Amino acid sequence: MKVASEAGRLKREGVDVVDFGAGEPDFPTPDNIKRAAVKALDENFTKYTAVDGIVDLKKAICDRHQSDFGTSYAPNECVVTVGGKHVIFNLMQVLVNPGDEVIIPVPYWVTYKDVVNYAGGKCVFVNTDESQGFALTASMIERHITPKTKVVMVNSPSNPSGAVLDDEEFRKIYQVTSKRGIWLITDECYCHFLYGGKPYSVAAEPGAKDTVIVAGSLSKTYAMTGWRIGFGLAPKAVIDGIIKLQSHMTSNPTSIAQKAAVEALRGPQESVQEMLAEYTRRRAFVIDRLRKIPGFSVQEPKGAFYAYPNAGQAMKSLGIGSALELAERLLKEAHVAVVPGEAFGTDEHIRISYATSIAELERGLDRIHRFVQSA
Ligand SMILES: Cc1ncc(COP(=O)(O)O)c(C=O)c1O
Structure with a gap:
């Protein structure tokens, strides 16, 4: 910025x-999405909505995640936020207490460090191997785990390196974190922009929903950076914590942007x-x-x-x-x-x-x- x-x-x-x-994408937001926002305006859908987003949108988020990745989230395990950055900020506020450690692979998206620090947490950086395409492995993560580790933050595809975690390694990272009760946040902001290979979400692993949290965003996928719609998929207790926080901070994301987001997720892809x-x-x-x-x-x-x-x-x-x-x-x-x-x-x-x-x-x-x- x-x-x-x-x-x-x-x-x-x-x-x-x-x-x-x-x-941010130089493409305009697709027309069908823009029209849905205009329709929402024409129909005066301009009032407060539920803090965590309209149920239609939460269902659309869960359904799209299911059809893209094979997960099975219910609307009460979903929160709509003011962009993907907002859900990551909220997650750190809800999960991280002063002194807790958050493992972050390097290079990392610039915001992670600051939101962890703001929550009073301590960033523990894990260097990746550039000669191997900035590959991250479960053993690299494991070496940095201490009794204070609360969260492991993973971003695949990565901003800035474009590295994509190997599915098998992602699964191993999940095994390493879940058996210790450590939260694994997967930032899927770029999940639809893969040059080859099949889209994968670690949240689809059996049992993963207990400790894996998806941080998602419509910003890049649908060229909607200015609309500010992101989401979290997490256990209900975490979602409830975020709702509490959000209810005193932003309240709901913009009503008409939510309607546009429903069209983005349910309309032609x-x-x-x-x-x-x-x-x-x-x-x-x-x-x-x-x-x-x-x-x-x-x-x-x-x-x-x-x-x-x-x-x-x-x-x-x-x-x-x-x-x-x-x-x-x-x-x-x-x-x-x-x-x-x-x-x-x-x-x-x-x-x-x-x-x-x-x-x-x-x-x-x-x-x-x-x-x-x-x-
Ligand atoms: C890795 C990553 N995660 C999350 C976001 C959040 O995007 P937004 O807040 O625009 O939805 C970005 C934006 O640049 C990003 O690069």
Whole structure:
């Protein structure tokens, strides 16, 4: 968000900035979803709803999760929140007491660290192996478990690395956490954007519903970032805790956005496949171009829509000491906005979002290439 605001400032000053910072689809929200919101307005569906969302939406969330992943949640095990970020914040407030430890694989989505800290918890970071595509394994998690471990947070496909956890390893992580009564939160924000392989949710494992919690979002799947609809699937006691908190904080998510979300989940799903096909094309383009930049190396993302190149060698040749400095110089001198790896817990990477057109990708990658070569 900081990068986006600095890039926005430069743009307002008339600078032609190529923006690879934003983690949001450039596609418009599909028409059927927009029409459902207009209909809700026309029908004056503009009042308070239940704090945890309308029952129709909760059923639609449970049904879609069942048909996509084979889970079996009931509406009282579901809460609708103001975006996926909100459910993660609420979960940390409800589950984490001061001093509790939360295991977070690195690189991580920037918000996890701050919401754990805000809840008084302690982040325990687990480094993954970049040469293995940032692979996470159950034994890496197991080595970091202590009597204070309360939650293990997993995000697959990952923002920022695009890594996808192997199903078997995910199952093992579940076994490691469940036998110790540790909560396993699976952030499925990018679950529909997989480049190959079948969608998988660890919540579908037999018995998993007791200790596994799904944090979900419609933001990326349906290009609905501004509508702010997310959800949690969890044991009823956890859901009830979130409802208590939410009832004094946001109350319900916006009524008309909830109606739009029902249409998103129950209506035609072709738009999701169309977006995935376009991301697939862009991924190939970006990875090919990044691999041609001297001193850059990059793992191929297996999901989501980010490339996370390691620019360590290039930084060395350029005399640049940190990814933050590289990002600052790219913005100021090459007019390309990227997110520095420090935001995600690593210091030699930059994150490039390819949720933008091939033409923009070409322009931006040309600039990065020239910057690296000319400096
Ligand atoms: C990994 C991850 N989880 C959750 C979210 C939450 O998305 P939102 O709050 O827009 O639904 C994001 C957004 O960038 C994300 O990258």
